[in-house]
Amino acid sequence: MKILAIDTTSGACSVALYTDGQVSEQFFRAERDHTRRLLPMVEAVLAEGQSSLGQVDALAVSQGPGSFTGLRIAISCVQGLAFSANRPVVPVSSLAALALGARRSHPEWGEAPVLAALDARMQEVYWGLYPSGDITNALLADAVSAPEQVVSALAAAGYHHADSVTAERSFYGAGPGWEYPELAALNPLEVSLESAIHAQDIAVLAAQLWQQGIQVSPEDLEPAYLRNEVTWKKRERIRQR
Structure with missing residues (x-):
């Protein structure tokens, strides 16, 4: 499988x-x-693997959540490549990839889940809770919330602080979204602020999803913004001031 x-x-x-x-x-x-880097990087990776675009079984991409512009760039590129090669696309959660990458970088971490968090701006974070096993299935689905709402959601779901008597409900933290000071109230076992989204982790998750029969045609690939269109338009107007 490629x-x-x-x-x-x-x-x-x-x-x-x-x-x-x-x-x-x-x-x-x-x-x-x-935009300038992507296609040369694609060519370099394929050349290193002694492969061509026509030899891959599928393409994979982070469908979000994440930067509005960044998502559009990657998805547009993947759609174009998939159309030209007549290949399906496997969409992957960026937060799932972040959680997997954090575990890859921290093999010493135990079996507790990972709360992946990205800065969503506007005083909000993108977040999701992922198990140590099958990361393709989130324990708490990807969402966008104010940091204090993340704390409330974890409490409502029964996940306690690391010093709780029910320590098995503790978790690790990963991603730059943890820079919001309000999240410190969650008292995670450990936080990896430097964790980033890597295509290699997207590829590994995509291979698992592919085996589960999860794929879409290029024209059906949609980004998972989590924010509605009204919010994005408001954000764009603020940027243009």
């Missing part, structure tokens, strides 16, 4: 090729350079 994965969800740009369990990746921190 899957080509692309991500520009946040302040990075990455491309990966998954080949029967082995993954190669190019990853760059690039806030504004995604």
